[in-house]
Amino acid sequence: GNSVTQMEGPVTLSEEAFLTINCTYTATGYPSLFWYVQYPGEGLQLLLKATKADDKGSNKGFEATYRKETTSFHLEKGSVQVSDSAVYFCALKVIQGAQKLVFGQGTRLTINP
Amino acid sequence: DTAVSQTPKYLVTQMGNDKSIKCEQNLGHDTMYWYKQDSKKFLKIMFSYNNKELIINETVPNRFSPKSPDKAHLNLHINSLELGDSAVYFCASSQEQGTYEQYFGPGTRLTVT
Numbered sequence: 001g002n003s004v005t006q007m008e009g010p011v012t013l014s015e016e017a018f019l020t021i022n023c024t025y026t027a028t029g030y031p032s033l034f035w036y037v038q039y040p041g042e043g044l045q046l047l048l049k050a051t052k053a054d055d056k057g058s059n060k061g062f063e064a065t066y067r068k069e070t071t072s073f074h075l076e077k078g079s080v081q082v083s084d085s086a087v088y089f090c091a092l093k094v095i096q097g098a099q100k101l102v103f104g105q106g107t108r109l110t111i112n113p
Numbered sequence: 114d115t116a117v118s119q120t121p122k123y124l125v126t127q128m129g130n131d132k133s134i135k136c137e138q139n140l141g142h143d144t145m146y147w148y149k150q151d152s153k154k155f156l157k158i159m160f161s162y163n164n165k166e167l168i169i170n171e172t173v174p175n176r177f178s179p180k181s182p183d184k185a186h187l188n189l190h191i192n193s194l195e196l197g198d199s200a201v202y203f204c205a206s207s208q209e210q211g212t213y214e215q216y217f218g219p220g221t222r223l224t225v226t
Contacts, residue, residue: 041219042219042220043117043203043205043216043217043218043219043220044156044203044205044215044217045217046214046215049214087154089156100146100158100161100169101158101215102158103155103156103157105153105154105155106154106155106156108154
């Protein structure tokens with residue numbers, strides 16, 4: 001089946017640290033991949049996306065590269081800020097039948113000043 | 114203006130009761146969704162409507178019944194509530210079925226006692 005696995009949280013870092021949140025997927029065919037972010041008390045927002053192998057999605061200093069050979073889409077940021085504290089969800093879009101998003105379990109990130 | 118709104122934000126009720134959650138989007142989108150996020154932050158799709166027509170119906174107990182009176186509204190009615198129904202329920206919408214970006218509402222936290 002189609003599934004997404006993210007690294008277990010919570011993750012706690014100091015401001016200006018380097019961030020990596022791992023995401024791997026299992027899917028039939030070639031899905032599109034996404035990172036969504038959920039700030040406290042809010043709904044999810046699309047952070048970035050990639051639609052084919054070797055594509056790099058980027059937004060707000062975050063990046064993720066679609067790696068078909070390792071079925072991965074790891075999220076990275078070079079220097080995190082306190083305002084990046086949130087829950088991050090990796091997701092894939094299943095391109096079969098009625099299209100839908102399949103989410104990973106979410107990774108809670110806390111950045112300390 | 115809120116793009117996707119849900120009411121109520123919090124809902125506390127007893128087992129066996131029937132309750133509804135309402136969702137409205139003012140983005141002019143054709144497709145709306147209901148997701149359930151459990152206590153471990155797992156987010157799973159429940160239903161999707163496209164132009165008032167049900168297109169995704171995951172393995173959800175038939176106590177859950179979505180209703181779309183028009184394409185801007187998708188309500189979720191739950192009969193005979195159980196403890197396991199406690200979760201955060203998110204409504205979302207997108208321009209059309211399968212379009213990348215889904216816009217999420219702020220969520221409704223349902224607690225069944």
